Amino acid sequence: QPRKAGAEWGTPGSCAHEETIRSLMDLGFTEDQVIQLCEGASSQTAPLSTQGLSTLSTLTTLGLNPSSILRVLEKCPELSRINGNQLQQRIDSLRKLGLLEGSLQRVVSHCPHILTLTPKRLGTAVRFLREECQFTGQQVTEILRSAPATLLEENRQLQYKFQYAYFRMGIQHTDMVKSGLFRVPLEEIRARHVFLERLGVYETPDKKGQTRIINPKLKDFLGASEDFLTKVARASPDEFEVFRKLLTRELEEEKEGQEENSDS
Amino acid sequence: KKWAATLPRITSTKLALQNFDVNYGTQFGERWPSIRVSLLSEQKYGALINNFSSAQELMKGLELQGARDFVYEARARTWSPGSVGGKPRGDEELVWSSSLAAGQSGSEVPLSSQVGEGMEMAAATEPPSLSPNIKCFTFPKGDITGFSPARLDGSGLLGYYLLDAASVLPVLALDVQPGHTVLDLCAAPGGKTLALIQTQACWRLAANDSSVSRTGRLRRILQSYIPREHSTEDRVRITSFDGRRWGELESNTFDRVLVDVPCTTDRHSLLEEENNIFTRSRSKERQTLPLLQSHLLLAGIKAALPGGVVLYSTCTLSQLQNECVVERAVQVAHEELGVTVHIEDLSPLTQLFRDTFNFAQGMRLGELVLPHLTSNFGPTYFCKLRRVN
Numbered sequence: 001q002p003r004k005a006g007a008e009w010g011t012p013g014s015c016a017h018e019e020t021i022r023s024l025m026d027l028g029f030t031e032d033q034v035i036q037l038c039e040g041a042s043s044q045t046a047p048l049s050t051q052g053l054s055t056l057s058t059l060t061t062l063g064l065n066p067s068s069i070l071r072v073l074e075k076c077p078e079l080s081r082i083n084g085n086q087l088q089q090r091i092d093s094l095r096k097l098g099l100l101e102g103s104l105q106r107v108v109s110h111c112p113h114i115l116t117l118t119p120k121r122l123g124t125a126v127r128f129l130r131e132e133c134q135f136t137g138q139q140v141t142e143i144l145r146s147a148p149a150t151l152l153e154e155n156r157q158l159q160y161k162f163q164y165a166y167f168r169m170g171i172q173h174t175d176m177v178k179s180g181l182f183r184v185p186l187e188e189i190r191a192r193h194v195f196l197e198r199l200g201v202y203e204t205p206d207k208k209g210q211t212r213i214i215n216p217k218l219k220d221f222l223g224a225s226e227d228f229l230t231k232v233a234r235a236s237p238d239e240f241e242v243f244r245k246l247l248t249r250e251l252e253e254e255k256e257g258q259e260e261n262s263d264s
Numbered sequence: 265k266k267w268a269a270t271l272p273r274i275t276s277t278k279l280a281l282q283n284f285d286v287n288y289g290t291q292f293g294e295r296w297p298s299i300r301v302s303l304l305s306e307q308k309y310g311a312l313i314n315n316f317s318s319a320q321e322l323m324k325g326l327e328l329q330g331a332r333d334f335v336y337e338a339r340a341r342t343w344s345p346g347s348v349g350g351k352p353r354g355d356e357e358l359v360w361s362s363s364l365a366a367g368q369s370g371s372e373v374p375l376s377s378q379v380g381e382g383m384e385m386a387a388a389t390e391p392p393s394l395s396p397n398i399k400c401f402t403f404p405k406g407d408i409t410g411f412s413p414a415r416l417d418g419s420g421l422l423g424y425y426l427l428d429a430a431s432v433l434p435v436l437a438l439d440v441q442p443g444h445t446v447l448d449l450c451a452a453p454g455g456k457t458l459a460l461i462q463t464q465a466c467w468r469l470a471a472n473d474s475s476v477s478r479t480g481r482l483r484r485i486l487q488s489y490i491p492r493e494h495s496t497e498d499r500v501r502i503t504s505f506d507g508r509r510w511g512e513l514e515s516n517t518f519d520r521v522l523v524d525v526p527c528t529t530d531r532h533s534l535l536e537e538e539n540n541i542f543t544r545s546r547s548k549e550r551q552t553l554p555l556l557q558s559h560l561l562l563a564g565i566k567a568a569l570p571g572g573v574v575l576y577s578t579c580t581l582s583q584l585q586n587e588c589v590v591e592r593a594v595q596v597a598h599e600e601l602g603v604t605v606h607i608e609d610l611s612p613l614t615q616l617f618r619d620t621f622n623f624a625q626g627m628r629l630g631e632l633v634l635p636h637l638t639s640n641f642g643p644t645y646f647c648k649l650r651r652v653n
């Protein structure tokens with residue numbers, strides 16, 4: 001049974017203003033969605049204020065429908081504390097990076113946190129990908145499109161992942177982008193890679209890019225866990241599970257060993 | 265850290281891996297990758313309990329941690345179900361034969377044929393005897409918990425010895441009985457020697473290893489596990505001879521002979537650069553290993569009493585160092601010494617340990633523990649021979 005809107009709106013800190021309500025309705029939100037917005041806002045530190053309202057209208061302008069907007073705010077409540085102008089600037093800088101209509105909306109719905117990046121921080125992340133990792137502009141756009149969360153990672157973390165893929169696994173830039181490598185956490189990549197390497201079915205290409213065995217396609221490598229096990233590794237889930245545990249311990253011990261060395 | 269900078273030049277461990285990929289890839293086919301990943305990952309240990317230390321409390325502690333004595337469990341499997349039920353620790357030896365005979369003849373054999381066939385069957389399927397004094401704890405399949413280093417008890421003895429749990433199998437298969445005179449031909453550093461002493465059945469033990477420095481290590485290990493009065497010179501004799509000479513030194517002498525030969529030590533060769541037998545400078549030595557191994561086994565056969573048991577074991581997967589060596593030695597013993605040697609079926613024994621170890625299927629001769637990530641023990645090859653005359 002839908003609650004009566006008026007009952008909730010008397011509480012302090014919530015959007016009690018008639019005007020706000022009307023504006024929300026104007027933006028196309030239904031009564032229930034308005035209630036949801038207000039409750040969501042009251043549980044946050046900042047109430048749904050004029051600022052929140054401008055956020056909503058900016059997101060509407062972007063072309064997101066009310067229910068997507070609600071989902072976006074649920075995933076990333078911080079957004080309601082960013083004012084409309086700033087948000088607009090951030091959206092614009094994403095456009096400038098080559099995100100076309102459609103992709104842009106998909107990226108924001110999928111990874112709203114991308115909008116928590118100031119244009120400056122976004123620029124730094126992009127520069128990092130271009131200069132340190134040597135991706136082309138187009139490749140950066142593709143990374144942004146297919147794995148936006150990459151841009152949110154710490155540079156050090158990102159560098160490590162890139163270097164792991166490039167040097168340790170011998171993967172070329174185009175393949176990294178195409179295969180969606182950046183969507184997969186480093187731990188998972190590493191566990192699968194070392195597993196395959198020890199099974200003898202993956203080999204790092206030499207300087208000329210040659211291997212003595214045929215490496216599995218990266219697409220299959222990074223696929224669903226069951227497919228990875230049956231098609232690529234040909235191992236049982238039990239084996240992989242134990243392997244993961246062993247590898248985690250190995251890496252921890254390695255790290256401790258390094259720390260000890262640098263201490264002395 | 266840049267990955268590029270750490271790419272290694274061709275190392276001995278890498279040479280070993282290349283060699284294994286070729287040879288074991290052919291030998292094991294589709295099973296090789298699973299063995300390979302296990303060899304390259306952390307191995308699992310067993311804790312061989314030192315009965316001379318205050319072991320009871322220690323074992324309780326290990327059980328609390330989730331470890332279990334797999335030898336005890338295997339032995340429990342040999343008690344017939346139903347008739348007498350699970351036997352408590354300690355008096356199992358006595359109960360065995362009687363409970364077994366009763367249980368066996370009752371099972372599925374029609375009454376009319378029971379007397380004749382039942383008897384035969386009982387003889388054929390009599391469970392292997394397992395020393396009640398060898399206790400070895402491991403963590404269950406898939407559990408990667410490790411053991412903490414052994415500690416000294418009140419009397420200054422270490423509570424357990426950590427080893428590849430599969431190395432206990434050759435000692436169990438050797439089946440030392442009270443009063444036996446035993447030879448451990450290649451004994452250092454001494455894990456199996458220690459297990460032999462734990463049986464408290466070898467009344468005289470000759471522990472030999474051609475390497476003086478390694479016999480030194482063996483001596484020190486025994487000192488930290490065995491009270492002096494149990495390792496006096498008349499009971500445990502440590503020597504540093506070339507084992508190949510044993511046939512001349514003391515032939516027809518021992519009830520039991522353990523021939524745990526030097527081999528390519530597969531796991532070690534894949535992981536450690538130091539002392540690696542795949543170093544190019546040692547290739548001659550490596551290539552002549554099978555010859556050395558068969559000479560050692562032959563010496564072991566000569567040293568055994570007629571009727572005595574010789575146990576050949578290695579820690580390699582290589583057929584050339586396992587089955588082929590056994591075949592060769594048996595052939596030479598027959599042709600050149602007129603000594604007949606029988607190879608005993610170990611499958612009743614391995615049956616009992618299926619829950620703990622991953623045994624290779626369809627072995628022509630002897631048994632082989634294959635490393636598997638969920639039970640990462642071995643490789644351990646062992647083959648039991650009985651000298652007939």
Ligand SMILES: C[S@@+](CC[C@H](N)C(=O)[O-])C[C@H]1O[C@@H](n2cnc3c(N)ncnc32)[C@H](O)[C@@H]1O
Pocket residue numbers: 431449450451452453454455456457472473474475478505506507508524525526527
């Ligand atoms: C696999 S290790 C034995 C491990 C030992 N049985 C244990 O369980 O701890 C093989 C040993 O054979 C010894 N060895 C090598 N050549 C030998 C020879 N000709 N005679 C006797 N021992 C030899 C090596 O010094 C080495 O210690």
